[in-house]
Amino acid sequence: MRFLGVNSREAMRQVREALGDEALILANRRTDQGVEILAMAESAAPAAGEMLAAPPPEPPAPRRPATPDSAQAFETMSAQLLEEMRDMRALLSREQVSREQHQRQAPAGTGDQLAQVMLEAGFGAALTDEVVAALPEELATAGQVDERAMAWLERQLAGRLQGLEDEAAFMDRTGIVALIGPTGVGKTTTTAKLAARYVMRHGTRPVALVTTDSFRIGAHEQLRIYSRLLDVPMYAMNADQPVSDLLERMRGKSWIIIDTVGMSQRDHRVIEQVGHLRGEDSPVRLVLLLNAASQPETLEEVVIRYRQAAQAAGGELRDCIISKQDEAGRLAPVLDIVMRHGLRLLFVSHGQRVPEDMSLSDPATLVHQALATRVALPAARQATEPAGRTGGNLLGQGRRLATTLQALRRRLAGFDRLEAVWDLLGLPDPVQQQRLEDLLVDYPVPGQALGMLWSERRRVPGERWSMPDVALSPEGTWLALPLLQHRQVAGQQARLQVALERHDISVHLMNGLPDSEAGEWLEEREMTWCSQVRGSQRVIHGGERQPLAALAPVAEALGEVGCRFRGAPGRLSLASLPVSLVLKGSPRESEGLSARAWLGQVRDSESGRPLARRYWLAPARLGREPKPLLLSLLQGDVLAPLTRRAWQRLDPADIGELRPDVRLSMASGLATVAAHLDLSEDEAAMDLRAELLGLGGGRRRRRDVALLEALIQLFLVRDAIRHLGLGERETG
Structure with a gap:
C-alpha cells in the first residue's frame, strides 16, 4: 500500500492506522505533494517469485494521488527493493547456517578442547572458564591438546587445591577437632580413622573421643566399639550441650575429636550445633565432611550453609575431608567445590577399613584421577557450554x-618484603619511615643472596633518583625487593665488604670497572666479578692499548645463546679474547690485571636484525664461566626503564x-x-x-x-x- 502525507509524521500515521505497528516499510521518497511511503503488512509479504510474476493490485485511492508516471516508476523501484531485501535475508541465513556448520566441523582451539576435557571430567563451567582463561599463549597457539597442555591443566587445577604438606601438620597440633556434616556422610568412621592415625603417632594416652549423636540408634555403640579397639576413652554429650562442659572431665587429653550428630544443611539447628562446639577458651577446629558421591548442587549447598553457620556462631570453617570416594562415579565435582570455595583438603576416605582406607590428600594425584574419568557430553551441551574467556566472576x-x-x-625470595613495603601505602610519613627501616635492616638475610647486580652510581635520566641495586639468589634469580643506594655506605670497596660480611654476597656484577681499591679487594679474595663496559673502554692486547670495539675482528667467536632483550626474544652472539686491564692507582698498574674481554651482539630472533652491542670484562681466572653473568648484566638493562614506568604509575x-x-x-x-x-x-x-x-x-x-x-x-x-x-x- 502507498501512503502520501504532507510530512513524514503524517505519512507514518496513515501507515499505522492502516497496517498497525508491525508494518514493513519498503521505501519512502519526497515528492512535490509531500512524503510518499510504500508499506505492507509483514505477514502478507509475498514470495520473491510472486513479486516478479505479478505486480501488486492497485491500492485504495490515497488522499493526494501521485501522477500515473511517477506512481508506476515508484512501484517498479519498490518491487526491486523488496527483491533485493529478500535476497539479502536469504544470503544472511545461508551464511549463518554455513558458519554454524563450520564451527561444528572445524577443530576447536586448544582452549576449547581443554574446556571440553574439564567439562567431561565433571568440573563446572565457572571453574572451567576461570582456568582456561589463563591459558598461556605458548600453548594456545599449538591448536591441540598435547602432553604439555594437559600437564599445564593438571598444574593449574592442583595449584587451586590446597592440601597438607604432611600428616604432622594436622596430627601434631593439640586441641579439639569436630567433624561436621549432613547425615550419612561418614563422620563416625572418619572419627575412628583419625583417632587410629593419631594413636599410631602419639599413643593412646593423649586421645579422647566424644559423640554428640544421640538421635541415631546405635550411634554411641558404634563409636564405643572403636574406642575399645583403640583403647581410648569415649564421652557422650547432648547436641545442645556446650563442649566446655566436658573439658574438666577430659583434663590431660591433648587431642580430642568430636563426632557430631548429622544434620541436613537446611536444618536451622545447624547454627546452634556449631555454636555449642566453639569451646570458649579451647577453640575447636571444624572439619566439614563432603560425600564424593553427592550431587554437585547438594555439595554446593552443604558448603555454603555450614560455612554460614560457622560465621554466625563466630567461628570459621576452612578444612574439609572427602568421604566415600570409592562410591563416587567421578571425583571432579567434589574437587570443583573444594577449589572454588578455597577449602583446605586434609584427607580422602575411600572405604570402611580403619584406618587403612583413608589417605593424605595429594592434589596432583587427585587431579590426575579426576581428569582420567571423563564422560562425553551431549551434543546440545557441547554447543552451548564451551568456556567463555571472560575470566570468571568476582569469586573466581x-x-x-x-x-x-x-x-x-x-x-621469588624477597616478595614478602615487597608486599610489606606496599602495605606502608597511605600511612603517616613518620610511620612509613620507621617501618621501612625495620623491614630493610636485616635484608637480605645471610644465605638468601649469593650475588649483587650493582647499578650505576648516577641518576636515571630524567629522574631525581638512582636505580637501586638488585640482589641475586643462589639460583641466579633476582630478589624481589632491590636495595636503595642512599641507604648504603659510601665507597665501592666499603660496599663490597659490607655485602660480604652482612649478607654473605660473593658474586658482583657491575656497570663499569671497579676502582683500584675495590679491584684489589676483589682480586685478593679471588671473588667472582664481571663488569659491563662501553666499547670505548681501553684494554691492553698485543702490547697495545686499544678500545674494545676495535678488537672485534680478532676475537674468538663462541656461538650464540638465546636471550630476551627489551621485552622481545633475541639471540646473543658472543666472542672473547684475553686482555690486560689497567686499574689506576693499583699496585698492579704497571703490569695490568689479567682479564678476558667478552664482545656480544644482540639480534632479533626472527628477522636477524642487529639490536645492540655489549662489552664485558672479567678476571682471566674465571675462564669461560661468566656466560650466565653476562646474560644477567645484559638483561638487567631493562630494570631502570621499567622502574621509571612503575614510578610514574x-x-x-x-x-x-x-x-x-x-x-x-x-x-x-x-x-x-x-x-x-x-x-x-x-x-x-x-x-x-x-x-x-x-x-x-x-x-x-x-x-x-x-x-x-x-x-x-x-x-x-x-x-x-x-x-x-x-x-x-x-x-x-
Missing part, C-alpha cells in the same frame, strides 16, 4: 588473585600518601618481578605470566611492560579486597 577473580600471590611468594596523587624512598622501593620491586617473569622460560613462569596477563596486564603491549601493569593491578586489587575485610580469605 579472588581465587586467581590468591593463587597468583601464593605462587609469587613461593617463587605510583603517583601519590592517585594512590595515597607515599614517601619517595617507599615509592622507589615499590617501583623497583615491581620492575624486578616483571623482568624476572618475562625472562624466565620454565613452565611455572609461563603459568604465572598467563595468570597475571589474564588479570589485566593485556597481551598487546611489550610483554615485560604488560607484566608490570598487571602486577600493579594485582596489588591494587589485593588492597581493595583487604579494605572490604576479606584479607584472610585472600591470603588463606
Whole structure:
C-alpha cells in the first residue's frame, strides 16, 4: 500500500492506522505533494517469485494521488527493493547456517578442547572458564591438546587445591577437632580413622573421643566399639550441650575429636550445633565432611550453609575431608567445590577399613584421577557450554588473585618484603619511615643472596633518583625487593665488604670497572666479578692499548645463546679474547690485571636484525664461566626503564600518601618481578605470566611492560579486597 502525507509524521500515521505497528516499510521518497511511503503488512509479504510474476493490485485511492508516471516508476523501484531485501535475508541465513556448520566441523582451539576435557571430567563451567582463561599463549597457539597442555591443566587445577604438606601438620597440633556434616556422610568412621592415625603417632594416652549423636540408634555403640579397639576413652554429650562442659572431665587429653550428630544443611539447628562446639577458651577446629558421591548442587549447598553457620556462631570453617570416594562415579565435582570455595583438603576416605582406607590428600594425584574419568557430553551441551574467556566472576577473580600471590611468594625470595613495603601505602610519613627501616635492616638475610647486580652510581635520566641495586639468589634469580643506594655506605670497596660480611654476597656484577681499591679487594679474595663496559673502554692486547670495539675482528667467536632483550626474544652472539686491564692507582698498574674481554651482539630472533652491542670484562681466572653473568648484566638493562614506568604509575596523587624512598622501593620491586617473569622460560613462569596477563596486564603491549601493569593491578586489587575485610580469605 502507498501512503502520501504532507510530512513524514503524517505519512507514518496513515501507515499505522492502516497496517498497525508491525508494518514493513519498503521505501519512502519526497515528492512535490509531500512524503510518499510504500508499506505492507509483514505477514502478507509475498514470495520473491510472486513479486516478479505479478505486480501488486492497485491500492485504495490515497488522499493526494501521485501522477500515473511517477506512481508506476515508484512501484517498479519498490518491487526491486523488496527483491533485493529478500535476497539479502536469504544470503544472511545461508551464511549463518554455513558458519554454524563450520564451527561444528572445524577443530576447536586448544582452549576449547581443554574446556571440553574439564567439562567431561565433571568440573563446572565457572571453574572451567576461570582456568582456561589463563591459558598461556605458548600453548594456545599449538591448536591441540598435547602432553604439555594437559600437564599445564593438571598444574593449574592442583595449584587451586590446597592440601597438607604432611600428616604432622594436622596430627601434631593439640586441641579439639569436630567433624561436621549432613547425615550419612561418614563422620563416625572418619572419627575412628583419625583417632587410629593419631594413636599410631602419639599413643593412646593423649586421645579422647566424644559423640554428640544421640538421635541415631546405635550411634554411641558404634563409636564405643572403636574406642575399645583403640583403647581410648569415649564421652557422650547432648547436641545442645556446650563442649566446655566436658573439658574438666577430659583434663590431660591433648587431642580430642568430636563426632557430631548429622544434620541436613537446611536444618536451622545447624547454627546452634556449631555454636555449642566453639569451646570458649579451647577453640575447636571444624572439619566439614563432603560425600564424593553427592550431587554437585547438594555439595554446593552443604558448603555454603555450614560455612554460614560457622560465621554466625563466630567461628570459621576452612578444612574439609572427602568421604566415600570409592562410591563416587567421578571425583571432579567434589574437587570443583573444594577449589572454588578455597577449602583446605586434609584427607580422602575411600572405604570402611580403619584406618587403612583413608589417605593424605595429594592434589596432583587427585587431579590426575579426576581428569582420567571423563564422560562425553551431549551434543546440545557441547554447543552451548564451551568456556567463555571472560575470566570468571568476582569469586573466581579472588581465587586467581590468591593463587597468583601464593605462587609469587613461593617463587621469588624477597616478595614478602615487597608486599610489606606496599602495605606502608597511605600511612603517616613518620610511620612509613620507621617501618621501612625495620623491614630493610636485616635484608637480605645471610644465605638468601649469593650475588649483587650493582647499578650505576648516577641518576636515571630524567629522574631525581638512582636505580637501586638488585640482589641475586643462589639460583641466579633476582630478589624481589632491590636495595636503595642512599641507604648504603659510601665507597665501592666499603660496599663490597659490607655485602660480604652482612649478607654473605660473593658474586658482583657491575656497570663499569671497579676502582683500584675495590679491584684489589676483589682480586685478593679471588671473588667472582664481571663488569659491563662501553666499547670505548681501553684494554691492553698485543702490547697495545686499544678500545674494545676495535678488537672485534680478532676475537674468538663462541656461538650464540638465546636471550630476551627489551621485552622481545633475541639471540646473543658472543666472542672473547684475553686482555690486560689497567686499574689506576693499583699496585698492579704497571703490569695490568689479567682479564678476558667478552664482545656480544644482540639480534632479533626472527628477522636477524642487529639490536645492540655489549662489552664485558672479567678476571682471566674465571675462564669461560661468566656466560650466565653476562646474560644477567645484559638483561638487567631493562630494570631502570621499567622502574621509571612503575614510578610514574605510583603517583601519590592517585594512590595515597607515599614517601619517595617507599615509592622507589615499590617501583623497583615491581620492575624486578616483571623482568624476572618475562625472562624466565620454565613452565611455572609461563603459568604465572598467563595468570597475571589474564588479570589485566593485556597481551598487546611489550610483554615485560604488560607484566608490570598487571602486577600493579594485582596489588591494587589485593588492597581493595583487604579494605572490604576479606584479607584472610585472600591470603588463606
